[in-house]
Amino acid sequence: MDHPAGPADLDAADRAPSVPQQEHQAYPKPTRIVIASRESRLAMWQAEHVRDRLSSLYPSATVDILGMTTRGDQILDRPLAKVGGKGLFVKELETALLEGRADLAVHSMKDVPMTLADEFALVATMERELPQDAFVSSRYASLDDLPPGAVVGTSSLRRESQLRAQFPYLTVSSLRGNLDTRLRKLDEGQYDAIILAAAGLKRLGLGDRIRALLPVELSLPAAGQGALGIEALASRPEVAAWLSPLVCPVTEACVRAERAVSRALAGSCEVPLAAYCVVEGGALWLRARVAMPDGSRIAAAEVRGNVAQPEALAADCVEALRADGAQAILDDLAHP
Numbered sequence: 336m337d338h339p340a341g342p343a344d345l346d347a348a349d350r351a352p353s354v355p356q357q358e359h360q361a362y363p364k365p366t367r368i369v370i371a372s373r374e375s376r377l378a379m380w381q382a383e384h385v386r387d388r389l390s391s392l393y394p395s396a397t398v399d400i401l402g403m404t405t406r407g408d409q410i411l412d413r414p415l416a417k418v419g420g421k422g423l424f425v426k427e428l429e430t431a432l433l434e435g436r437a438d439l440a441v442h443s444m445k446d447v448p449m450t451l452a453d454e455f456a457l458v459a460t461m462e463r464e465l466p467q468d469a470f471v472s473s474r475y476a477s478l479d480d481l482p483p484g485a486v487v488g489t490s491s492l493r494r495e496s497q498l499r500a501q502f503p504y505l506t507v508s509s510l511r512g513n514l515d516t517r518l519r520k521l522d523e524g525q526y527d528a529i530i531l532a533a534a535g536l537k538r539l540g541l542g543d544r545i546r547a548l549l550p551v552e553l554s555l556p557a558a559g560q561g562a563l564g565i566e567a568l569a570s571r572p573e574v575a576a577w578l579s580p581l582v583c584p585v586t587e588a589c590v591r592a593e594r595a596v597s598r599a600l601a602g603s604c605e606v607p608l609a610a611y612c613v614v615e616g617g618a619l620w621l622r623a624r625v626a627m628p629d630g631s632r633i634a635a636a637e638v639r640g641n642v643a644q645p646e647a648l649a650a651d652c653v654e655a656l657r658a659d660g661a662q663a664i665l666d667d668l669a670h671p
């Protein structure tokens with residue numbers, strides 16, 4: 336398929352201004368960097384990870400973390416999809432960038448809205464941690480061991496739909512809260528097992544709670560899962576230059592493809608959507624699924640293409656998804 340890189344493609348893409356190597360010298364090294372972060376244990380771990388990387392890159396700079404509570408952290412009782420979705424986790428951090436209280440914000444890419452306002456740019460996508468979902472349980476070693484009627488906790492429509500399609504005899508039950516809260520609810524016996532992102536557990540030193548990694552064929556990950564992204568003001572190219580050593584080009588290409596699929600399908604927490612890309616044999620291999628929450632229908636597609644054109648590949652993938660019935664599913668979700 337032919338993909339002229341027209342302005343429309345560029346508008347739709349994540350703005351990740353790559354800074355040519357020779358331009359680095361044009362910016363003085365930082366003397367102070369402030370990182371805005373949510374205050375959950377996972378978010379703080381991620382911010383500290385970036386702080387430590389920056390401190391070793393720029394030993395003479397002071398790197399501080401500005402912890403903030405976002406609306407997404409405060410609203411714990413209702414499904415996120417109902418109260419405003421992913422944007423709730425980034426808005427306060429973006430305000431700190433705009434007001435000059437912070438230079439950059441560290442996010443789980445999975446939680447970053449598919450479209451950012453013009454003032455902001457994703458300036459670095461870092462190397463991906465484990466992308467898979469993890470099976471966590473004290474009594475059972477894997478999904479296959481669960482008896483009929485066993486209660487599995489997850490609040491992700493993506494996980495729920497794929498579970499229901501493949502394990503119709505299980506009971507999927509809502510589970511919210513930060514990682515520690517979710518594990519506590521499991522340990523209190525409210526669930527027989529729960530499904531969480533493996534990356535979050537590993538980062539918090541809870542990797543030993545993972546009984547099994549769900550193969551991506553079983554639970555295709557969310558766009559950006561396992562990758563950290565760094566956001567800064569589009570008007571501050573020097574921040575992008577400081578962060579350029581943290582960029583993982585392979586992860587960046589993969590996550591761009593995943594996010595472009597999600598963006599094209601108006602991906603939100605309300606649409607069960609999975610998009611996962613790897614580089615294999617020098618090419619991008621992008622897989623995506625759109626499902627009914629009850630798992631009764633799943634549209635799936637996979638495409639392979641040029642590493643240099645993730646958005647073009649995503650467009651192919653979206654076309655293949657629509658051909659497999661994704662539009663009908665989206666229409667049903669919009670007008671139940």
Ligand SMILES: NCc1[nH]cc(CCC(=O)O)c1CC(=O)O
Binds near residue numbers: 530535561
């Ligand atoms: N939705 C919350 C969230 N955002 C990022 C992670 C885990 C880390 C990652 O995927 O990078 C999690 C926890 C989870 O889904 O279990």
